[in-house]
Amino acid sequence: MSTEKIIASRPDKKIYVEDGKVIKLFDENYSKSDILNEALNQSRVEDTGIKAPHILEVKKIDGKWAIIMEYIPGKTLAQLMQEEPEKEDEYLEKFVELQMYVHTFRSPLLNKLRDKMDRKIEQTELDSSTKFELHTRLSGMMPRAKVCHGDFNPSNIIVTPEGEYYIVDWAHVTQGNAGADVARTYLLFVLAGKQEFAEKYVNLFCEKTGMPRKYIQSWLPIVAASQSVKGKPEERETLIQWASVAEYI
Ligand SMILES: Nc1ncnc2c1ncn2[C@@H]1O[C@H](COP(=O)(O)OP(=O)(O)O)[C@@H](O)[C@H]1O
Numbered sequence: 357m358s359t360e361k362i363i364a365s366r367p368d369k370k371i372y373v374e375d376g377k378v379i380k381l382f383d384e385n386y387s388k389s390d391i392l393n394e395a396l397n398q399s400r401v402e403d404t405g406i407k408a409p410h411i412l413e414v415k416k417i418d419g420k421w422a423i424i425m426e427y428i429p430g431k432t433l434a435q436l437m438q439e440e441p442e443k444e445d446e447y448l449e450k451f452v453e454l455q456m457y458v459h460t461f462r463s464p465l466l467n468k469l470r471d472k473m474d475r476k477i478e479q480t481e482l483d484s485s486t487k488f489e490l491h492t493r494l495s496g497m498m499p500r501a502k503v504c505h506g507d508f509n510p511s512n513i514i515v516t517p518e519g520e521y522y523i524v525d526w527a528h529v530t531q532g533n534a535g536a537d538v539a540r541t542y543l544l545f546v547l548a549g550k551q552e553f554a555e556k557y558v559n560l561f562c563e564k565t566g567m568p569r570k571y572i573q574s575w576l577p578i579v580a581a582s583q584s585v586k587g588k589p590e591e592r593e594t595l596i597q598w599a600s601v602a603e604y605i
């Protein structure tokens with residue numbers, strides 16, 4: 357008899373292990389194309405050789421769409437950071453290195469970050485002149501084609517008992533500018549109330565890569581605008597403000 361072990365439960369999806377495989381089960385409010393898009397994105401990432409769980413199946417379970425993938429045993433980096441606060445700096449260093457590792461890959465068939473940002477800016481509730489500013493800012497960015505996870509945060513990293521690191525949750529992956537990916541991670545930390553940690557993260561990324569802080573800063577309004585579209589209602593006001601002004605970090 358198969359047993360089902362829940363590993364994460366969200367209002368609109370459930371992630372559990374069954375027969376040694378992970379089932380990511382989505383509610384009816386997800387469209388078929390949402391699920392196929394997430395699976396295709398993950399599959400493209402799999403093709404690059406990035407350390408990520410391989411997709412095994414996409415199917416319907418009791419009328420709901422599900423993505424079946426390899427189970428990566430271990431703890432998330434978020435869990436480890438919480439359990440071992442004395443090792444936070446060490447884990448942050450590993451976190452930054454992993455994000456840099458992802459940015460070294462190329463996957464020409466992935467959706468383009470620039471197209472996605474243009475589309476998201478249009479979907480915001482910003483006034484038309486702010487939207488225009490953001491589109492203009494975006495079009496002035498250097499063209500880049502790096503794999504950008506799009507939701508790179510410690511809960512999407514699994515550390516195995518052997519100490520190997522795997523990256524999960526590829527629903528938002530695109531190809532584009534690393535600066536945008538870093539700006540999003542920074543924003544996620546700030547929204548989670550970890551301002552100090554966010555600063556430490558950006559400083560370390562800049563130190564390790566030589567990326568100017570100003571460059572990451574220049575992506576923030578665009579990233580905040582895009583995040584405001586699907587963001588939680590209590591975060592929306594802050595994000596809209598961030599999308600509307602020029603100076604941040
Ligand atoms: N293949 C996997 N193996 C082991 N654990 C996983 C796997 N995929 C997801 N998880 C766990 O489930 C959690 C939620 O999955 P995730 O794909 O990140 O969903 P969400 O989009 O809701 O964040 C992750 O943070 C991780 O702890």
Ligand SMILES: [Mg+2]
Nearest residue numbers: 511512524525
């Ligand atoms: Mg996740």
